[in-house]
Amino acid sequence: MSEFKVIEIKKSVYENNDREAxxxxxKLKENKTFLLNLMSSPxxxxxxxxxxxxxxxxxxxxxxxxxxxIDSDVDAKAISETGxxxxxxxxxGMCHLDAGMTEQGLENIDAxxxxxIVLENVGNLVCPAEFDTxxxxxxxxxxxxEGDDKPLKYPxxxxxxxxxLINKIDTKSVFDFDDExxxxxxxxxxxxxxxxxxxxxxxxxxDAWCDWLRAQINEWNK
Amino acid sequence: MSEFKVIEIKKSVYENNDREAxxxxxKLKENKTFLLNLMSSPxxxxxxxxxxxxxxxxxxxxxxxxxxxIDSDVDAKAISETGxxxxxxxxxGMCHLDAGMTEQGLENIDAxxxxxIVLENVGNLVCPAEFDTxxxxxxxxxxxxEGDDKPLKYPxxxxxxxxxLINKIDTKSVFDFDDExxxxxxxxxxxxxxxxxxxxxxxxxxDAWCDWLRAQINEWNK
Numbered sequence: 001m002s003e004f005k006v007i008e009i010k011k012s013v014y015e016n017n018d019r020e021a022x023x024x025x026x027k028l029k030e031n032k033t034f035l036l037n038l039m040s041s042p043x044x045x046x047x048x049x050x051x052x053x054x055x056x057x058x059x060x061x062x063x064x065x066x067x068x069x070i071d072s073d074v075d076a077k078a079i080s081e082t083g084x085x086x087x088x089x090x091x092x093g094m095c096h097l098d099a100g101m102t103e104q105g106l107e108n109i110d111a112x113x114x115x116x117i118v119l120e121n122v123g124n125l126v127c128p129a130e131f132d133t134x135x136x137x138x139x140x141x142x143x144x145x146e147g148d149d150k151p152l153k154y155p156x157x158x159x160x161x162x163x164x165l166i167n168k169i170d171t172k173s174v175f176d177f178d179d180e181x182x183x184x185x186x187x188x189x190x191x192x193x194x195x196x197x198x199x200x201x202x203x204x205x206x207d208a209w210c211d212w213l214r215a216q217i218n219e220w221n222k
Numbered sequence: 223m224s225e226f227k228v229i230e231i232k233k234s235v236y237e238n239n240d241r242e243a244x245x246x247x248x249k250l251k252e253n254k255t256f257l258l259n260l261m262s263s264p265x266x267x268x269x270x271x272x273x274x275x276x277x278x279x280x281x282x283x284x285x286x287x288x289x290x291x292i293d294s295d296v297d298a299k300a301i302s303e304t305g306x307x308x309x310x311x312x313x314x315g316m317c318h319l320d321a322g323m324t325e326q327g328l329e330n331i332d333a334x335x336x337x338x339i340v341l342e343n344v345g346n347l348v349c350p351a352e353f354d355t356x357x358x359x360x361x362x363x364x365x366x367x368e369g370d371d372k373p374l375k376y377p378x379x380x381x382x383x384x385x386x387l388i389n390k391i392d393t394k395s396v397f398d399f400d401d402e403x404x405x406x407x408x409x410x411x412x413x414x415x416x417x418x419x420x421x422x423x424x425x426x427x428x429d430a431w432c433d434w435l436r437a438q439i440n441e442w443n444k
Contacts, residue, residue, distance in 0.1 A: 041264045042347050042376060043368025072374040093378070095317060095348035124348050125264050126292060126317035143228065145367035145390065146265025152294040153345065154264060156315070168367065171396045174431060 005133045006073055006088040007108045012100025021099035022118040024106075024134030032221040033120060035102075036213070037135035039157065041150075042123030044143035045167040046202055047075045050118060054084050056210045060222040061115040062216065065201040066105040067193040068097050068122050075120060085109065096127035116217050125150070136220050139163040144177045151185035158186050162216075165209060170199040198213035226302040228295055228310045229330045239353055243321035246328075246356030253334045254443040257324075257341060258359035258435070261379065264345030266365035267389040269297045270422035272340060276306050278432045283439065285336040288327040290319055297342060307331065316348035321356040322401050336440050347372070351379040358442050361385040366399045373407035380408050382412025384438075385416040387431060392421040 013018045028035050040046050042049075047067075054063060067075040068215040091097065091140045091160035093142065097105075102119060111117055119135060121128045140161040142150055145168060151158045164186055179197070186193050194212055198205035236242045237377050262268050269289075276285060288299040290311040298310035311327045313319065319327075323431060333339060341357060343350045348393065362383040364372055367390060373380045386408055388401075401419070408415050416434055420427035 002306070008226070041345070041368075042372055043263065043365075051348050069375050072371070074371050074374055093348075093352070095346070122348065123263070126315075126344065126346050130315070143265075143367065144366065145393070146263075149296050150264055152296055153291050154232055155293050171367070171393065174393045174396055221235065 004073070004086045004088060005108060006068070006076070006090060007103045007105065008090050008092060009104045011094070012098050014100045016098070016099065017098045019136040024099050024103055028111070028134065028136060033111050033114055034217040034220040035117050035135045036116070036134045037121055037138045038141070039065040039121045039128045039161070040123060040141035041125050041146055045200045046120050046123070046140045046141055047078050049141060049165060049167060050079065050120065051082055052200050052203055053210060053213065054079070054082055054204045056206065057116070057214065058084065058185065060214070062113065064109045064114040064117045066109060066112070066117065066119045068120060069142045070122065088200060091122060095107045095124050096122055096131050097133055098131040102133040102192065115221055125154040125157045129160050129175065137162045137216050139165065140184035141165045141167050142182070143168040144171055144175050148178045148185070150201045151182065151189055155189050158189045158193070161190065161193060163196070163212060166195065167200055169197050169204065170202050223363040226295070226298045226308045226310060227330060228298070229327065230312050231323045231326045233316070234254065234320050236322045239320045239322070243354035243356040246410050247323055247358065248352040250333070250356065250358060254369070255333050255336055255355045256439040257340045259341050259343060259355045259360045259413070260363070261343045261350045261360065261383070262345060262363035263347050263368055264276045266363045266368060267422045268342050268363055269300050270344070271363060271387060271389060271420065272342065273304055274302060274422050275302055275303070275432060275435065276429045278428065278438065282436070284335065286331045286333070286336040286339045288331060288339065288341045290342060292344065313344060317346050318344055318353050319355055320353040322417060323351045324355040330392040337443055346381045347379045351382050360367065360436050361387065363389045364404070366374060366393055366397050366414065370404040370407070375409055377411050380411045380415070382444060383412065385418070387403055387432060388419045389415065390423055391419050391426065392424050
């Protein structure tokens with residue numbers, strides 16, 4: 001049977017989040033632990049994408065997953081059922097994690113024993129974009145049902161993400177979604193963003209995303 | 223050609239939001255203006271639902287729409303193209319509206335000249351739930367692609383909503399979504415919540431939602 005801890009994280013005591021994030025990032029680098037901050041709207045498929053990703057990378061890396069949510073433990077349960085180490089972070093109503101809160105999670109999961117840790121942030125396109133968690137890289141998911149206009153409405157999230165996954169491409173037949181328009185809007189905000197079109201349900205595009213991720217992890221941990 | 227104002231709203235100066243919300247609500251009641259606060263995740267279909275709603279109610283009421291977003295004016299443009307009066311509120315990065323910010327919008331749209339005003343809140347299932355805007359009623363949309371587990375993860379939003387619209391039911395063939403489970407989860411948090419299953423795309427279920435809304439408006443404005 002799968003087991004996972006549920007951690008009630010506390011509000012950070014730090015006044016300068018950017019400084020704490022830099023400190024945390026340096027510590028992760030020193031310990032050769034790559035931390036991915038994964039963000040998106042509620043229901044865009046973070047957990048399903050993560051399950052596909054874990055299936056491909058679990059034999060190469062020691063992987064830990066921190067699931068952040070206002071409430072519930074459905075995501076940590078889903079991840080721990082794959083055999084991966086997972087913990088659930090409850091934010092006590094807070095809409096994002098900052099560096100201090102992320103560090104509380106890392107201490108609880110015993111970060112230094114992993115090569116690769118994923119922080120699945122609170123489902124929200126606004127607040128998580130404003131707080132550096134100390135992660136090595138930021139990735140976000142935009143799902144086809146949400147619409148191709150989201151970069152116009154939530155520009156900061158697209159600006160701070162190193163990688164954008166366009167998920168649920170298997171549902172395109174029932175939605176109006178313009179691939180070219182969305183890429184153009186993202187690139188205008190963030191010319192360096194990597195963009196992958198995926199279906200976490202069918203597995204399409206996941207290999208290319210995992211190749212990118214593998215390159216980031218290896219570069220960080222070398 | 224459609225025209226609409228874009229208002230840059232400022233951070234509220236009020237310390238006690240609940241008190242300001244009560245004051246604003248009393249003023250709206252006195253002026254016989256019903257204010258609906260419409261909330262959801264990004265991309266769940268607030269604007270499309272609103273267009274269907276306006277088409278049905280525009281001959282019965284004088285209606286104004288306030289579109290709140292971090293950035294862009296795509297929603298105010300879409301609404302004003304229907305012939306309805308719309309204004310765009312930019313929150314300057316803020317993830318929600320409180321009563322003071324709502325009041326800035328109401329002053330700009332000249333609230334007392336309308337029977338019914340809709341505030342389309344920032345797309346976010348977390349922060350808007352924490353701030354009473356002074357609205358007469360709260361409604362929220364959960365769309366089928368987001369999944370039936372959302373009441374477990376974002377309980378406060380479902381608790382404070384008088385009405386929950388389950389949107390995009392036309393896409394059920396490509397998603398796993400359990401109608402009974404979602405209703406049970408919502409009712410456990412909020413036994414009095416009205417729940418309607420709709421498709422803003424096809425119009426299915428919109429009449430029943432408008433009947434409920436009409437009853438609320440008439441009760442408020444009598």
